[in-house]
Amino acid sequence: MSDLGGLQKGELVVFASQTIASYWLPAMLMRFKLRYPGVDLKLIIGNTTTAAKAVLDGLAEVGFVEGSVDEPALNVQPVAEDELLVVVGPRHPWARGKPIASAELVSGTKWVMREKGSGTRSAFEAAISHLGIGPAELAVALELPSNEAVISAAREGLCATVVSGAVAAPLLMQGLLVKVRFPLPSRQFAILRHKQRHSSRASLALETICREDKAAEIQNGEDWAL
Structure with a gap:
């Protein structure tokens, strides 16, 4: 992804489920915009089911979800963790x-x-x-x-x-x-892509920023454990 530094213009449509869109993704989008100010971002909000359908139908290049997605045409990769x-x-x-x-x-x-x-x-x-x-x-x-x-x-x-x-x-x-004192397992926030469609440089850049955030959280956790 060394060529992403030259990303100067374009448009990226993102579909996110509600929790992600309201509480986690905005910071990622702001970091992206500061790094790539010429790229227009469009965020659509729904739930996990509608996010998966939007990526399947080509209405959004990438989706961000916190629920399980069982769709063979989609690539699902974890990018963050939630409680x-x-x-x-x-x-x-x-x-x-x-x-x-x-x-x-x-x-x-x-x-x-x-x-x-x-x-x-x-x-x-x-x-x-x-x-x-x-x-x-x-x-x-x-x-x-x-x-x-x-x-x-x-x-x-x-x-x-x-x-x-x-x-x-x-x-x-x-x-x-x-x-309530009833523990639940943590869950993954995941990025969705269509397996048969090309990934734009803008979407790859956004995914990189999300993974940088996850790596920073892991490092902070290790620092606290020392």
Whole structure:
């Protein structure tokens, strides 16, 4: 990628799922724009399912998703890592800080969830499926189409929800949400490309910037461990 320094003009259309588009990708796009000011960027926001379809249909050259994508025509490569949290409002019984057993996910609360097709929801459902809990067993009281909507509903009511740690962080600091003591595995943010289409220099440059950020996070983690 040594020739990327000469990248002076062009256009790159990116489709990203909501969590990535709101909380992680903007910093990557700003670094790209500072490095390559002549390249026009267009960001389209949806969920993991719509991002994959956009890349398949040629509406976007690259997609960024946090959910699982099982599509043979797409190349899926991890570029970052994210933490998933179960959170509740301060009045919820789970806000008292006791560890939550797997069975209580079914019997102990109602849920407010993102829509089907959301990467956050699919990652959570995959995690609990490994614990022997079918997603249909959860008492889902409400489905909402954005991270902001689900955390707003959770903080005001007695439902639990699951969101990215980046989404929850400001409200956790303010005491408006409480992290539930139920660990979930981390998940990968991934970049999608169509296997049969040429990768532009602009898209390769953006991927390089994303991987630089991941490498910096790994190095920072190693430094803290010393």
